[in-house]
Amino acid sequence: MHALVIDLVQESRTAQKCAMENNMEKIVIKNLYKVFGSDPKKGLSLLEQGKSKDEIYEQTGLTVGVQGASFSVNKGEIFVVMGLSGSGKSTLVRMLNRLIEPTSGEVLVDGEDVLKMSKAELVKFRRSKTGMVFQSFALMPHQTVLENAAFGLELDGVDKKDREERATDALKQVGLEGWEKAYPNELSGGMQQRVGLARGLAVDPDILLMDEAFSALDPLIRTEMQDELLKLQDRHERTIIFISHDLDEALRIGDRIAIMEGGRVVQVGTPEEILQNPADDYVRAFFRGVDPTGVISAGDIVRDTQPTVIWHTKEGGPRATLEMLSNRDRDFAYVLDSERRFLGIVSSDSLRDAIDKGNGKSKLEHAFLGEVKSVWDTESLQDILPLVASHAWPIPVVNSESIYRGVVSKNRFLRTLHRAENGSHFEQPAA
Amino acid sequence: MFSFDERVIPLDVWITSFVDWLVEGYRWFFQIIKWPVDFTLSGVSDGLQAVPPLLVILVFGIIAWRVSGFKLAGFTVGSLLFIGLLGFWPETMITLAMVFSSVVFCTVVGVPFGIWAGRSDRFNDLLRPVLDAMQTTPAFVYLVPIVMLFSIGNTAGVLATIVFALPPIVRLTSLGIRQVHPELVEAALAFGATNWQVLLKVQIPLALPTIMAGLNQTIMMALSMVVIAALIGAGGLGAPVVLGLNTLDIGLATVGGLAIVLLAIILDRITQSMGTKKKN
Numbered sequence: 022m023h024a025l026v027i028d029l030v031q032e033s034r035t036a037q038k039c040a041m042e043n044n045m046e047k048i049v050i051k052n053l054y055k056v057f058g059s060d061p062k063k064g065l066s067l068l069e070q071g072k073s074k075d076e077i078y079e080q081t082g083l084t085v086g087v088q089g090a091s092f093s094v095n096k097g098e099i100f101v102v103m104g105l106s107g108s109g110k111s112t113l114v115r116m117l118n119r120l121i122e123p124t125s126g127e128v129l130v131d132g133e134d135v136l137k138m139s140k141a142e143l144v145k146f147r148r149s150k151t152g153m154v155f156q157s158f159a160l161m162p163h164q165t166v167l168e169n170a171a172f173g174l175e176l177d178g179v180d181k182k183d184r185e186e187r188a189t190d191a192l193k194q195v196g197l198e199g200w201e202k203a204y205p206n207e208l209s210g211g212m213q214q215r216v217g218l219a220r221g222l223a224v225d226p227d228i229l230l231m232d233e234a235f236s237a238l239d240p241l242i243r244t245e246m247q248d249e250l251l252k253l254q255d256r257h258e259r260t261i262i263f264i265s266h267d268l269d270e271a272l273r274i275g276d277r278i279a280i281m282e283g284g285r286v287v288q289v290g291t292p293e294e295i296l297q298n299p300a301d302d303y304v305r306a307f308f309r310g311v312d313p314t315g316v317i318s319a320g321d322i323v324r325d326t327q328p329t330v331i332w333h334t335k336e337g338g339p340r341a342t343l344e345m346l347s348n349r350d351r352d353f354a355y356v357l358d359s360e361r362r363f364l365g366i367v368s369s370d371s372l373r374d375a376i377d378k379g380n381g382k383s384k385l386e387h388a389f390l391g392e393v394k395s396v397w398d399t400e401s402l403q404d405i406l407p408l409v410a411s412h413a414w415p416i417p418v419v420n421s422e423s424i425y426r427g428v429v430s431k432n433r434f435l436r437t438l439h440r441a442e443n444g445s446h447f448e449q450p451a452a
Numbered sequence: 453m454f455s456f457d458e459r460v461i462p463l464d465v466w467i468t469s470f471v472d473w474l475v476e477g478y479r480w481f482f483q484i485i486k487w488p489v490d491f492t493l494s495g496v497s498d499g500l501q502a503v504p505p506l507l508v509i510l511v512f513g514i515i516a517w518r519v520s521g522f523k524l525a526g527f528t529v530g531s532l533l534f535i536g537l538l539g540f541w542p543e544t545m546i547t548l549a550m551v552f553s554s555v556v557f558c559t560v561v562g563v564p565f566g567i568w569a570g571r572s573d574r575f576n577d578l579l580r581p582v583l584d585a586m587q588t589t590p591a592f593v594y595l596v597p598i599v600m601l602f603s604i605g606n607t608a609g610v611l612a613t614i615v616f617a618l619p620p621i622v623r624l625t626s627l628g629i630r631q632v633h634p635e636l637v638e639a640a641l642a643f644g645a646t647n648w649q650v651l652l653k654v655q656i657p658l659a660l661p662t663i664m665a666g667l668n669q670t671i672m673m674a675l676s677m678v679v680i681a682a683l684i685g686a687g688g689l690g691a692p693v694v695l696g697l698n699t700l701d702i703g704l705a706t707v708g709g710l711a712i713v714l715l716a717i718i719l720d721r722i723t724q725s726m727g728t729k730k731k732n
């Protein structure tokens with residue numbers, strides 16, 4: 022019953038492992054705590070005694086913002102931090118550049134402890150390594166769009182001509198050419214946040230911190246901005262910490278997601294991992310009602326079950342292939358080149374036709390079915406549904422190098438949906 | 453029953469001896485304070501009186517026209533001509549010089565204090581009762597010690613005016629700094645602003661309209677001190693009012709008062725227009 026689930030989890034775990042090995046860890050957070058109030062050390066010792074956030078607040082009036090957060094963010098990934106209001110997301114992200122001073126713990130960026138930096142080092146770190154985008158946009162109302170975009174560079178003492186050039190370029194990247202001389206209050210919310218994004222990009226940071234950057238925008242604009250961000254990320258890989266309380270947003274743009282509850286990081290993983298194996302009821306509650314077809318990708322359910330043939334120029338290929346199909350009692354064969362790149366599909370009918378017409382000189386490609394399309398293994402079930410539904414043959418799946426990975430059949434597709442809808446993919450798979 | 457027939461706490465005696473002690477031992481200190489005020493005041497005053505009146509009127513007209521428009525320019529020129537025709541030109545120039553000097557010192561002292569109070573809650577709490585006292589203590593109370601420490605004349609008048617007119621610019625500067633959205637300060641810090649950069653590039657530019665409103669208030673309060681300053685021997689438009697009061701010459705007192713009001717309206721409108729200009 023749970024075979025599929027186990028399968029999926031294991032597959033994504035291995036994928037995850039590979040990712041970790043290939044990627045450098047950009048940010049490492051160890052045991053990070055923030056207690057707000059006059060005597061934070063006391064809050065820490067109460068936490069050590071096992072007191073809860075609420076108990077500590079009642080006893081002492083101290084607010085635990087973040088407790089014991091530990092995780093790492095890989096270079097070039099979009100890391101989404103998700104959680105309900107008050108769960109400590111903003112506090113967490115502000116401790117990364119010390120807008121909020123942590124009570125204890127470590128924040129390592131490129132191996133250097135941010136918390137040990139002197140004031141001057143911190144200023145330098147903020148200027149060169151990080152950019153930030155805010156929910157409220159936080160644009161300077163007395164400055165033009167261009168001056169706003171150039172703000173970080175101005176602080177860094179970049180001369181006027183140079184910084185205006187770079188700011189103009191950043192504005193171009195977010196599609197705001199021609200608005201340089203306008204003031205923020207003359208722009209719509211979406212455009213203002215583009216300026217906010219341009220301000221973050223203009224300093225060319227390794228790390229972009231985005232605190233609910235798109236939450237104040239209406240849904241259409243919001244999706245547009247998410248796409249924009251993904252596009253920017255394609256062109257220039259930055260490490261992005263993206264705070265969100267919106268699940269769809271997290272699933273859409275997150276390479277990995279951390280879920281926070283009451284100041285604690287309760288789970289970190291890829292969207293699939295978390296969806297298929299939620300750590301506790303809180304996480305499960307978060308994902309209830311999610312449409313799984315948007316999250317599970319073709320690569321997650323691909324199976325290499327169909328007969329394949331390697332294409333070569335030799336005549337007589339169709340006969341051998343037809344022979345093989347009838348021996349195995351199959352209808353379709355998937356044709357690959359010598360490097361296993363997908364070329365096309367032949368069926369027993371199309372093979373017979375080709376043999377009849379070709380007078381013994383027919384080649385395999387004469388038997389290719391028309392309108393065959395393959396899908397990428399990264400495409401979601403939602404995206405491939407029309408293809409799966411409208412063709413008689415299982416849909417071939419290829420990876421980013423066009424290498425054939427297998428197929429998604431109607432049967433498999435429907436079984437996946439069925440399980441997701443019954444909620445059984447939320448259950449812990451039997452070990 | 454205790455009937456309060458006798459004085460138990462002779463506070464007045466203590467204060468008197470305290471001021472006497474100040475005057476005797478620290479006169480040099482007050483002379484040092486007095487010096488820059490004296491210097492500015494006599495410079496501005498001599499300057500204004502040396503320039504031909506019509507030129508002064510022309511300059512005021514142009515300023516009014518630049519910051520506001522023809523309407524205010526017309527009013528300014530008309531009022532100043534009228535004051536001149538009333539025979540109060542030299543007094544008006546002295547008053548202008550005294551107002552200008554006190555406002556300069558109020559700004560030089562008040563804006564930094566206001567900024568400090570705007571950025572530090574503790575300093576703000578400390579400063580608040582001092583400002584309250586400065587604004588509510590009747591001017592007559594500090595006229596005596598001021599005369600004892602600085603003797604009578606225009607400079608003593610300006611010093612009394614500074615005490616009275618300082619609070620609004622401090623308060624409004626502090627308010628202006630506090631009104632800047634914390635997210636904007638946070639954004640500046642996030643992009644690596646130093647404390648000075650936060651102040652110069654974010655807080656002061658955004659507080660400027662409020663600071664200008666404080667400046668306007670300070671000018672108005674300085675003008676309202678003109679008559680009181682005349683009580684301790686300061687010249688200017690307060691002098692005919694005080695003289696009229698002493699000799700029951702209602703005509704003289706009224707005309708002096710009229711000139712003060714006209715000058716107040718001119719300065720108010722010009723500085724207000726400057727403030728709103730900055731906003732756009």
Ligand SMILES: Nc1ncnc2c1ncn2[C@@H]1O[C@H](COP(=O)(O)OP(=O)(O)OP(=O)(O)O)[C@@H](O)[C@H]1O
Binds near residue numbers: 085086110
């Ligand atoms: N400056 C502060 N002083 C005291 N308590 C604070 C402060 N900032 C945040 N907190 C508290 O810390 C906890 C976490 O707040 P935080 O702003 O990080 O939550 P969040 O997850 O960002 O919430 P939201 O989705 O509403 O933005 C909350 O209980 C909040 O009340």
Ligand SMILES: [Mg+2]
Binds near residue numbers: 233
């Ligand atoms: Mg928040």
